[in-house]
Amino acid sequence: MRPIPPLPPTSNAAPGTVPGFRDLLPDEAESLRAGQEAILAEMRRWGYRFVVTPTLESVEALALGLGPEQQRRLFKFADADGSLVALVGEKTIPVARLAAGQLRSAPLPLRLCYAASVVSNDGGRFANRRETHQVGAELVGAAGPAADAEVIALAVHCLDAAGLKRYQVDVGHSEFFHGLLAGLKLPAEVETGVRAALAARDFVALERLLETTPLRSAERELLLRFPALRGGREILDAAGRLVANRRSERALADLARVEELLREHGLGGQVNLDLGAIRDFDYYTGVIFEGYGADLGRPLAVGGRYDRLLERFGRPAPATGFVVHLDLVAEAIARAGGRPALPQLDAAVAWSAAGVPVALKLGSSLRLFGMRAVVDTESRSLAAARRWRGQVGAQSLVHCGGPGPVTWASGSRTRRLPPEQVVAQIVGALR
């Protein structure tokens, strides 16, 4: 007799999500969505057209804009024909590809915006969030302070539209840094080290590297004081007295103009100048900025000018833009006390016996007025319907027992009224 094989081990745990990826439940998902819609609506008011680019791009295309470390973080796999594709980790490069490709005959400047979730195959400190949700805008084909100021002003308005109460935007310039570095005339290997140290925000290593240069210039000191080169307009004058190279001087002049224009945009209090702003200096070519919330350790929005990206796709054009990290914005809002809790539903419509037609008609009428109404799918007594209303979390309950008057319960009051009057009451009550 053959032995009966043992049953395969069974697991009671339901399949979960991949580490670093998670579900958003209704409260959080709706809050994120509300933030996204508010930001997109603001972008639309500024004339930015919404585009959708694919979730997958060829690694070849993405590599035109990403550094080696960012390329390493892509989720890559092979397409059916063996070519390498990746899930996008950011949307600026696909939008640049689009602006230089299918939109190449569209007149410049182009104002484009997008909303997407992007993924990063990151094993670092924030590896528990490998998928993030972003909204961004790109202004392609416009150079100069007016364009820089426009996207910064738009970013500020977007944070405001998303419902943030306290935030600030720090504006810097990558050419200020490039000018300082070129002015130091460091040996190539030291310069590589300086760039790496700044990218890692390691000022101890930076100081060591610069100690090897005999020159004790004011520009060297500026580089060492990078994290403290922050303030209002006065910081530009202070820095202007210390720099002695054309690139940095031009950057300071640019920033002065952008700062003036931001005042004309009606922004002053929320904007600071930060000459020590560190963003990816190989990518950005001009004015850069970061938006911060009150108590969150990371920037909520980042952006800047990237004039060398589009030419890699065959259409040389200046460009600037930014991205808002919706997850972080939602987190900042939640920490600050959250949005006012809205009732999820305006009305729960229950029925019993021959009440179905009245209930369906009542639901339609309420929705016609923009109310959120759910109609029950099974017959219930009034007592059972009261419990059901609690479960679905509706502002009021309507119970339809047949043709004619219905029972309407709102707050602690219960009345019997004709259906039309109940609709009028519910719609009117919320006006």
Place this chain on the structure above:
Amino acid sequence: MKVSLAIPTGVLLEGSLSLLERAGVARVTAAQLGRRLFLERDGLRLVLVRPADVAAYVDHGAADLGVVGKDQLWENRGDHYELVDLGFGACRLILAVPEASPIAGPETWPPLLRVATKYPIATAEFFRRTGHAVDIVRLHGAVELAPQVGLADAIADLTATGATLRENHLRVVAEVGHSTARLIANQASLKTRSGEVQALVTKLRSAVS
């Protein structure tokens, strides 16, 4: 809101408290801290955490600033500003072998050197720089035991005085890294509360001997 500073328990605690005192920031003794995990004093909030956790507190913004050994930063590459070399807590990460081992300079290393360490990232980086193949065994303690029982050819471990090495009859063959205490800062704190945070950084920097 008060500026918060994360300081590590363990060997860097005394140095951190003495730095705060020299800088005229706060006078706190280890005895006063006792078993408390945080303390508010003179407009400063001190958060006492394990050495390996300082960077996490700072990166996530739970502390504006932190005092942490560079050795911890090697292993937890985070998202912060490393601002000042505080000078104290000096130690070396060294590659050591048993006294009787034939291994000495790089020319004597076997084609694949097996190294036991609590610092796998810094060790791997060192061998990447030297271009030598390495097989790293990550341990959590008592690293000096590994070569004695044949688990590894060598160890990479921290040493301040060399006493532990001598006790275990180990001989240094190379220096992998050099560590001191560092002052690190949260990237957003430097922007959103730059006045208070920069003022504290300046005081601490000026107290570095």
